[in-house]
Amino acid sequence: TALAATLLTACTAEEGTVPSLGLGLVPVPSDVSVDEGEAFALTADSTIALVTPEGMAPDVHHVGEELAAYLGTATGFELPLGPAVDGAAGEIRIELVPDAEVAWDRNGLLDDPAVDAYELTVDDDQVVLKAAAPPGLFRGVQTLRQLFPPEIESATVQEAPAGGWTAPAVTITDEPRFAYRGAMLDVARRFYPVESVKRFIDHASTYKLNALHLHLTDDQGWRIAVDALPELTEIGSTTQEWWEPGSGEGERWYYTAEEYAEIVAYAGEKFMTVVPEIDGPGHTLAAQASLGSLTCDGVPTAQYWGPEVNNPVVCSSDENMSNVRAFLQTVLASVAGQNPGPYLHLGGDEAPSPPGWYENYAEAANEIATGHGKTVIGWHQWGGAEALPPGTLIQYWGVGERLRPIIGGEATNADLVDVQDALDLGARLIMSPADRTYLDMKYDQDTPFGLEWAAQITLEEAYDWDPATELTSPDGKSVLADESDMAGVEVLLWSDRSYPDSLTDVPQSLDEFVPVDQYADLMLFPRLPATAEVAWSDQADRSYPDFRDRLVQVSSRWTAAGIGWNEVSDVDWT
Ligand code: TNX
Structure with missing residues (x-):
């Protein structure tokens, strides 16, 4: 049997994996x-x-x-x-x-x-x-x-x-395994100047990713100009003085139409499609601080820059829906016009709402986005809507199969219910399990910044998973009927905690933040190439030891390119 095992391994290696050569x-x-x-x-x-x-x-x-x-x-x-x-x-x-x-x-x-x-x-x-x-x-x-x-x-x-x-x-x-291979950048919590977005595009396109998802709006900031609603950027893109030294002196914290066009054009040069996200009805305090029409009492909220999620949502009561619809019409028309690509990401995550509000908001947003000829993408909670436009993509950001047995419980089951509902409504999936693809998670306890709510994600954990089997339901069965339910894979860089852990609270000065390029480099390398391979290469062609050997070679390219990558200790880089 030992011989049989050896032969079996040899055969599998020959047929099943491409050696690094x-x-x-x-x-x-x-x-x-x-x-x-x-x-x-x-x-x-x-x-x-x-x-x-x-x-x-x-x-x-x-x-x-x-x-x-x-x-x-x-x-x-x-x-x-x-x-x-x-x-x-x-x-x-x-x-x-x-x-x-x-x-x-x-x-x-x-x-x-x-x-x-x-x-x-x-x-x-x-x-x-x-x-x-x-x-x-x-x-x-x-x-x-x-x-x-x-x-x-x-x-x-x-x-x-x-x-x-x-x-x-x-x-x-x-030829790639998946047609949609995305990378998301959260420019709302931290503002990435155009040059930094281009750097991110360079990184992603080098590893053959083809979608640039920009998280443009959140509680802490509104980053895209909407001509007809200047308040959104005049108020919603500003920050506390400690975050904006010399505020007003030529510093801007949003993309003008010209700058945004420059990003779209640069992505296009690298054959990447921009996927703009206007998140709602939750994650909208920047908009609510700018426009009283989005709150129930008509009074704008205070601006907010803290680290919390699950903040008050857009007032999407039946009585206020004409205001909300007007807002969505203006914003989505403008965003659709600035993005030649086919997608509009409407968000939909973390939006604890009174009964009916979420559905009201989703229905209006879906209808308006579709009216502009766009294909809708939503976080997986969007699957809880009553109907989805044809072709909708749902982005799964819950934990993956690795953690479900540990975390378990109703929350994760609810995530799977949303996914199953969305599939039943005809949607397809983008896979972004948080314990695999969230590059804002620490690698290990030595990572100087980043979050840990989903997991610490080592290089091996970022690499060694199969999108087709990641959504195992509690009874051990995958919720996916087959791989054709999957549009692709996306890797994400959030920036809600991009300051050193040595600071125990929200920093009080810009100096305490890590510059965005430095933060992005360290969190992306080496894990972005790992997820890119998950998205591009066939499962049978991949193995972690072979990947690790190839990556050691690739790492000298990052050094030559001046990328501040993370020499994680579980790989022998010499
Ligand atoms: C969850 S993923 C969020 C974001 C945070 C992120 C931090 C998702 C749709 N919502 O608001 O930035 O966790 O890891």
């Missing part, structure tokens, strides 16, 4: 082989050749420019873009091969994994990257980046490493 690729591709023959050497004479059918040329050209920037910054090479030349050596060929089955719409739903698929071959005189749609070419570019030495990630010109700027000879075919 020493390539250090994250997320692991569907199919990789290392070919015989010399590596491809990038030199000052290398060129980027574009092969494209008519009509798609600008998008392919854009992918070529992105590649030229990724490979040109550290090498100092100016890689020219041009048509392919037969037999040219040193050419990186980017080829769009249209396929009638693969339809890509820049502003369409993220529901077809084939638009992200690509093929990549590297040999000593050429690199050939092919895909049926521009996003696939862009995902393939991320893989190609990882084949070059880590120094290529540096923001300044570097000397060529000892072996040269080479990429090994390989053949890769790759």
